[in-house]
Amino acid sequence: MTGGVEARAPAGERRWIGRSLSRVEDHRHLTGGGSFVDDIAIPGLLHLAFARSPHAAARIEAIDAEEARATPGVEAVLTAEDLSALQRFVPMLNRPDFVPVETPLLARDRVRHVGEPVALVVASTPHAAEDGAERVRVTYERTDAVASIDAALAEGSPAVHDDAPDNLLLDAVFKDDPEIDGVLDGAALVVEATFRSSRVTAVPMEARACLAEWDGRTERCRLHSSTQVPHIVRTSVAGLLGLPEHRLRVIAPDVGGGFGQKCVVAREEVLTCIAAQAVGRPVKWVADRQENLVADFQGHEQRYEVRAGFTEEGVLLALDAQVLTDVGAYSNHPFTCGVEPLMAAAELLGPYTVRHYRCRTRAVATHKTPMAPYRGVARPQLVLVMEGLMQRAARRLGIEQSEVRARNLIPDDAFPYTTAAGLRIDRGSYGESLARCVDALDLDAFRERQAAARREGRLLGLGLSCFGERTGYGTEAFEQRKMAMTPGYDIAQLALDPTGGITLSVGTASHGQSHETTLAQIAAEALGVHPTVIDVRQGDTDQSPYGWGTFASRSMVVSGGATRKASLRLADRLKHLASHLLEAAPEDLELRDGAVVVRGSPSHSVTLADIGRIAYLEIHRLPAGEEPGVEARATFDPPGTFSNATHGCIVEIDPDTGAVAFDRYVVVEDCGVMINPMVVEGQVRGGVAQGIAAALYERVVYSDDGQPLTTSLMDYLVPTASEIPPVEILHLETPSEHSETGAKGMGEGGTMGAPACVVSAVNDALAHLDIELDGLPILPEQVLTAIQRARA
Amino acid sequence: MNDVHLITITVNGRPSEVAVEARRTLADVLRHDLGYTGTHVGCEHGICGACTVILDGEPVRSCLIFGVQADDATVETVEGLAGDDGLDALQESFSEQHALQCGFCTPGFLMLATALLRANPEPTDDEIRDAVASNLCRCTGYQPILAAVRQAADRAASPDTAGSEGNGWGVWEPHVDVPREAEQPGGQ
Amino acid sequence: MKPATFEYHRVGTVGEAVERLGELGEDAKLLAGGQSLVPMMNFRLARPPALVDISRVAELRYLTREGDTLRIGALTSHLAIERMDAPELLDGFSFLKEAAHWVGHYPIRTRGTFGGSVAHADPAAEWCLLAVLLDAEIVARGPGGERTIAAADFLLGFLTNALDPDEVLVEVRFPRPASRAALHEYARRRGDFAIVAAAVAVDVEEDTCRSARIVIGGVDDVPVRIGEAEAALAGSRLEAEAIEEAAQAAARAVDPASDIHGSAEYRRHLTAVLVTRALGEARGSEDGARSKNGAG
Structure with missing residues (x-):
């Protein structure tokens, strides 16, 4: 049995799917019983600290570690010299327009960003390790740094890498429609604009942490790491260490948020293993907040130069785009620095039916911290671009902004819809979500209120953003990325134990997403058991099937699909075994309330615990030749499926300070079948908070010479409960045809939609002043300056 | 040399004696010297509040107090919240x-x-x-x-x-709780 | 982010503290609430070789009224000011209670101290502004006994005060009530240090402003009094035009620097906005002074 759409239980008959069950995860976190990497205590544990580059660009003339080694408590100091036997770490895309560059584990002859690790120090306490790290004497000869897209692309600017003299690590023409210039020339309205997004960083509340220990008995390394992708880490770290993979066990225990920052392999994960091997004792490294803000992966620094042609009715005909992404000094593995530029080019058009498209997309190397996926990956930016274009067209053509969007959204009779960029978008509720959002905000009443407020000198604005969220994509989609490894599928394994307990092992790795609860709901639905009977195992490469981890809003579709398929197989196996015990045909049996029951004859049943006991402990009671055990395994590898949503908000701008305050924030979202609506809403609210943060508060700032200026949480402004408004959420449900449960992924939508929505609202508030802001974040000072200029 | 002090500290009603280096924060002492790892450390500069504990009756950032300062003090951590009858x-x-x-x-x-x-x-x-x-x-x-x-x-x-109140922030649908004792696998 | 090594000394009295400071030399530092010092030590931006912990010196934890004067023991927590409820304390000083609410966050206010904040001498700190605004007197005790320093003379520069290395700040005195005082701040997030803060106090008799005081924080190394703005109000009826004139005078008088939180020009603009708002409130209030934080 393969599951599939027709095998899904109709909504009315669902027992566990669709219910806001409280989370299995909660109890341990509420009682202090969680186990994060830094909570792990091991006898003999040593601590690691890094000496990191204070310069953005410099040659290393000499490293003197003598004083560091002599520091009380210090056990070892390693520099690049000590790593010469290792494989080189070169993130790779197999495409001709990509320039591979090495990420040195420890800097050898050059440093290319502030915070680049230069030496590692192992000591008896974290304090002593820091004492040692500050005594590593490095003689640097500073060189000129390039710290912005413009600086990196300027004529004669220094090259970050010798292999990329023009500082381009990727330069791809994604689509080149030969008719586009003609269409643009003939368009009734051509909008030209440049949209910018500042660099931001994920700031998981738990910064990255690793604990490595070598087990002398088994000659294996065990790496505890705060990662979203344990198997990717195993494959990559084992490769760099030259180990067969079975000699490395990677465990992601409780992980305190990731948001993409932890879905790539960090140098520190490799180096902690190396350090533990070098000193022959377990070694732990816990990034402090300064390291997290300065040296861990960042993202979202993009610029879009676009030209868009509209009809007089506001229909978007053609879009010509140049995308520039500041990717920092190195590529990340395995996604590489192509992740944002290529996402931007593939998905820029969003849910709009523009037919003529051209896009050149470039990854620009700078002397800044490397970029990695961060929640949304280019989509918060491209939604900003498309919504900004819609709003400009509305303003120029004198059409209400919601109406312009409605005229361009994929119509309900056009699914599946293939975009001009070649993406296939499955059925969604694009038009309806927009209409519901406009209704929820009562646009007509708002316009009256806005006009009245303006007469009093108050500035109210209503913003909208419409978008689709590509989720749950499988091998076929990732293959097009040409990565060194091709993620996509995931595997679920189920086993009944002799007491009737069921273990579900998956290759995804929840770090806040509640999979221990939601995957259990999926399995429980198919197996007719209570969800608490299912124990979800994840995050340990010795216990989980090979899998790709949790990122890109993939887990509920891919792992959830595998879970459902495996559960249905386990159900078949249970029925098969029960058919012997009940002397009934398997097709006359059903699973209900923890037992296999003869349909229509509830007194004839056998519990799962009885089946488990017999299948393992009393196999003699089954016919000869029957295999012991009750297990099932399944893989799911979907083509991908699009969630959709419309965000709407009403803001008020303080004309004295430029500050933006929220009156309302509404999300109308459609992620297909909701496995657990409470969890869905949690993802929406958290995502919106990060989106608002990027819209109004957060930005990583560098000086012109590449010094980071936002190195504490006093300067990098993660908003608090006082800044984030309540979010009203309305749900639509268009079940996916491409997932086993009808669910679509939805982990990033909140972050994707919010920045554009907020910018839209601010611009709406300032429309009468003819102000159009187009960068993230919008700072109060910029708003104020724009108002002052408009009134001057 | 390191400056080490012997302190007495009562955590969740249980007194302990521990030798602490002066520069170890209360968070370090709770987590790594006494094993109360429920208190987390998120920024070490007093902004994030992950390390908040109750010290002598008032909430404090345990990353901004040295452990030695908590000599003779009473500390409450997350491990002490739940009672014998479950979560508070x-x-x-x-x-x-x-x-x-x-x-x-x-x-x-x-x-x-x-x-x-x-x-x-x-x-x-x-x-x-x-x-x-x-x-x-x-x-x-x-x-x-x-x-x-x-x-x-x-x-x-x-x-x-309990459970029926709305509030100013808009709670979603009535919550479905899963009684753990109910519907356990049959046939134990 | 682990502090460098230091020697820790706990003292029980001011006398012991002074003595210990004298023994340890000028690099030793006092540790009171630690809410500013410890983060700097965690970043290793401060690395004192020795700390003298005065946090248990009970004699420095008090709030008393003597006639017009409010005496605040140096170790009085921000929270104690926020929870101040005795009418004899509040009379004429309710602006302190209101302002306390804007000092950091709740778990910072439990631990941070009034004297520690003044001694830390951050130019945007609420207590520093109010001390300068209302001519507070800083009482310091050293080996030679006590001396009293005017707040304006105490705050010498960015994070720099007038204490000798072996002196302890023991008390801050507000010599007279201010029935019409207000503090307005602007910060991006709730609880952050103000980008700009304005503190004002006005004396009003029969609808006429006899005198006014205006102090701006966040625009210089120390909180600055703006005489030109004060002059614009004296003799006025605090009508909108006079307030506007004072606000513009203040904006002209300040010479702020730019940083990532705001340009000089923005700070100058905010100065006028906050002076206007603070004066509007002080005008309207009779000992019901409110302080506001215009977060955004």
């Missing part, structure tokens, strides 16, 4: 309102809100928001945390209304 009202409200996702910031918010509700058992929504704004959470968007504190306060004020 605030913990239950956090779960019901989905006020935690990754769980890393949760102990800090619980201790912060515990202190708030002791000092001010009937806080206004604004007072709750002001207090909750002391700490950072990256997962929830805060609204569920505000709702959880509101709910815990309301339940304490009128215990009969």
Whole structure:
């Protein structure tokens, strides 16, 4: 049995799917019983600290570690010299327009960003390790740094890498429609604009942490790491260490948020293993907040130069785009620095039916911290671009902004819809979500209120953003990325134990997403058991099937699909075994309330615990030749499926300070079948908070010479409960045809939609002043300056 | 040489003697010397509040106090909240309102809100928001945390209304709780 | 982010503290609430070789009224000011209670101290502004006994005060009530240090402003009094035009620096906005002074 759409239980008959069950995860976190990497205590544990580059660009003339080694408590100091036997770490895309560059584990002859690790120090306490790290004497000869897209692309600017003299690590023409210039020339309205997004960083509340220990008995390394992708880490770290993979066990225990920052392999994960091997004792490294803000992966620094042609009715005909992404000094593995530029080019058009498209997309190397996926990956930016274009067209053509969007959204009779960029978008509720959002905000009443407020000198604005969220994509989609490894599928394994307990092992790795609860709901639905009977195992490469981890809003579709398929197989196996015990045909049996029951004859049943006991402990009671055990395994590898949503908000701008305050924030979202609506809403609210943060508060700032200026949480402004408004959420449900449960992924939508929505609202508030802001974040000072200029 | 001091500290009612280097913070001492790892460390400069504990009755950032300063002090941590009869009202409200996702910031918010509700058992929504704004959470968007504190306060004020109260932050559908004792696998 | 090594000394009295400071030399630092010092030590931006912990010196934890004067023991927590409820304390000083609410966050206010904040001498700190605004006197005790320093003379520069290395700040005195005082701040997030803060106090008799005081924080190394703005109000009826004139005078007088939180020009603009708002409130209030934080 393969599951599939027709095998899904109709909504009315669902027992566990669709219910806001409280989370299995909660109890341990509420009682202090969680186990994060830094909570792990091991006898003999040593601590690691890094000496990191204070310069953005410099040659290393000499490293003197003598004083560091002599520091009380210090056990070892390693520099690049000590790593010469290792494989080189070169993130790779197999495409001709990509320039591979090495990420040195420890800097050898050059440093290319502030915070680049230069030496590692192992000591008896974290304090002593820091004492040692500050005594590593490095003689640097500073060189000129390039710290912005413009600086990196300027004529004669220094090259970050010798292999990329023009500082381009990727330069791809994604689509080149030969008719586009003609269409643009003939368009009734051509909008030209440049949209910018500042660099931001994920700031998981738990910064990255690793604990490595070598087990002398088994000659294996065990790496505890705060990662979203344990198997990717195993494959990559084992490769760099030259180990067969079975000699490395990677465990992601409780992980305190990731948001993409932890879905790539960090140098520190490799180096902690190396350090533990070098000193022959377990070694732990816990990034402090300064390291997290300065040296861990960042993202979202993009610029879009676009030209868009509209009809007089506001229909978007053609879009010509140049995308520039500041990717920092190195590529990340395995996604590489192509992740944002290529996402931007593939998905820029969003849910709009523009037919003529051209896009050149470039990854620009700078002397800044490397970029990695961060929640949304280019989509918060491209939604900003498309919504900004819609709003400009509305303003120029004198059409209400919601109406312009409605005229361009994929119509309900056009699914599946293939975009001009070649993406296939499955059925969604694009038009309806927009209409519901406009209704929820009562646009007509708002316009009256806005006009009245303006007469009093108050500035109210209503913003909208419409978008689709590509989720749950499988091998076929990732293959097009040409990565060194091709993620996509995931595997679920189920086993009944002799007491009737069921273990579900998956290759995804929840770090806040509640999979221990939601995957259990999926399995429980198919197996007719209570969800608490299912124990979800994840995050340990010795216990989980090979899998790709949790990122890109993939887990509920891919792992959830595998879970459902495996559960249905386990159900078949249970029925098969029960058919012997009940002397009934398997097709006359059903699973209900923890037992296999003869349909229509509830007194004839056998519990799962009885089946488990017999299948393992009393196999003699089954016919000869029957295999012991009750297990099932399944893989799911979907083509991908699009969630959709419309965000709407009403803001008020303080004309004295430029500050933006929220009156309302509404999300109308459609992620297909909701496995657990409470969890869905949690993802929406958290995502919106990060989106608002990027819209109004957060930005990583560098000086012109590449010094980071936002190195504490006093300067990098993660908003608090006082800044984030309540979010009203309305749900639509268009079940996916491409997932086993009808669910679509939805982990990033909140972050994707919010920045554009907020910018839209601010611009709406300032429309009468003819102000159009187009960068993230919008700072109060910029708003104020724009108002002052408009009134001057 | 390192400056080490012998201190006596009472954590969740249990006194301990421990030798601490002067530069170890209270968070270090609780977590790594005494094993109370429920208190988390998120920034070490007093902004995120993940390390919030209750020291001699008041909420503090345990990353901004040296362990040696807590000599003879009484500390309450997240490990001490639940009683013999299970989670306390605030913990239950956090779960019901989905006020935690990754769980890393949760102990800090619980201790912060515990202190708030002791000092001010009937806080206004604004007072709750002001207090909750002391700490950072990256997962929830805060609204569920505000709702959880509101709910815990309301339940304490009128215990009969458990689970049925709406509140200013808009709680979603009536919550479905899973009784653990019910529907266990049959045939034990 | 682990502090460098230091020697820790706990003292029980001011006398012991002074003695210990004398023994340890000028690099030793006092540790009171630690809410500013410890983060700097965690970043290793401060690395004192020795700390003298005065946090348990009970004699420095008090709030008393003597006639017009409010005496605040140096170790009085921000929270104690926020919870101040005795009418004899509040009379004429309710602005302190209101302002306390804007000092950091709740778990910072439990631990941070009034004297520690003044001694830390951050130019945007609420207590520093109010001390300068209302001519507070800083009482310091050293080996030679006590001396009193005017707040304006105490705050010498960015994070720099007038204490000798072996002196302890023991008390801050507000010599007279201010029935019409207000503090307005602008910060991006709740609880952050103000980008700009304005503190004002006005004496009003029969609807006429006899005198006014205006102090701006966040625009210089120390809180600055703006005489030109004060002059614009004296003799006025605090009508909108006079307030506007004072606000513009203040904006002209300040010379702020730019940083990532705001340009000089923005700070100058905010100065006028906050002076206007603070004066509007002080005008309207009679000992009901409110302080506001315009977060955004």
